Amino acid sequence: MEKDRLAAFSDGVVAIIVTIMVLELKAPHSADWSALIPLAPTFASYALSFVYVAIYWNNHHHLLYAVSRVDGRVLWANMHLLFWLSLIPFATAWMADNDFARAPTILYGLTLLLPAIAYYLLTLAILRADGPASPLAGALGRDVKTKASIALYFCAVAGGYFASPLLALAIYVGVAIMWFAPDPRIERTVAGSRDQR
Template sequence: MKTSRLEAFSDGVLAIIITIMVLELTAPTETDIYSLLAKTPIFLSYIFSFIYVGIYWNNHHHLFQITQKVNGKILWANLHLLFWLSLIPFTTAWIGENYDARLPVIAYGVVLLFCAIAYFILQSIIINSHDNEFPLRKVIGSDRKGKISIGCYILGIGCSFLNTWFGIALYVIVAIMWLIPDKRIEEKL
């Protein structure tokens, strides 16, 4: 199978995820600056989650530009990733309203963790579905960046039990790490 239907479906789901997140943003009922400033945590959680969804969309795009074929395992692994990504709007709304409460910050981290695990699984299944000369196998190598991300999410979840800001800081660090362009796949296209 070719990758075009999988890519189109995934792009549609990611667009819906972003749409749901923006629809969760509500304007203040009052018209003064203080009412607007009170919405800052909600807006920041939206921006942060938008960046995360953008990172996944970008990496997913690059992943399937290099993927030569799709099979049933890849389709299910992709749906697994989309499931976890689809939970981002829920945890975004919750953490935006309760950024200093332990459970919303932990839940946000758990969703990010399972998104990363699902992406790692998808990537692994794609690599294993191709031959030994498949360029992605060489490009990914030991996937140090992916493993560091998973470790940071786990550490962030654990730190959130002590202080929510430690967890949030680790989630931000992972996003920054992925915002730094990784040219490995682009060079192989």
């Protein structure tokens, strides 16, 4: 039950985060098609953030699937992740309202970077609770993807600051594409450990 309730609470928070972002898409007063054009940055930002939050949900889903024990440290590491995820709607709105200007686009990168770090800390907390014999341990031992995205978010933030916000945006889209598929290492390892039972 412990784990199920942790998953259920996280699902609730993530479902709300993903859905309140759509409230930024405010119905225009005019009934002309052209009234939708100014909403394009908001729609594009919403779609990007929806994909990002969906990636986090998918990975969280896979991660918890393989967990057998949840302790207080895991609960707080999970809350820490949810806290940073909850800032994505704010950063999305600021970026969209200002047509991808420099500061908001960099801040958006920070709100992607911080949950990435929190996610990494959550995997460490889970490994600690599950012990070194956990099927997760091997799977995450060479967790290239998480570390790569943290590095890429740093590059994006630096690129947005020193070069152009468009470079940062391009990296955000690239990382989203990289994460699109669920993590085959976890799926494979968990499937393997189930087959051995």
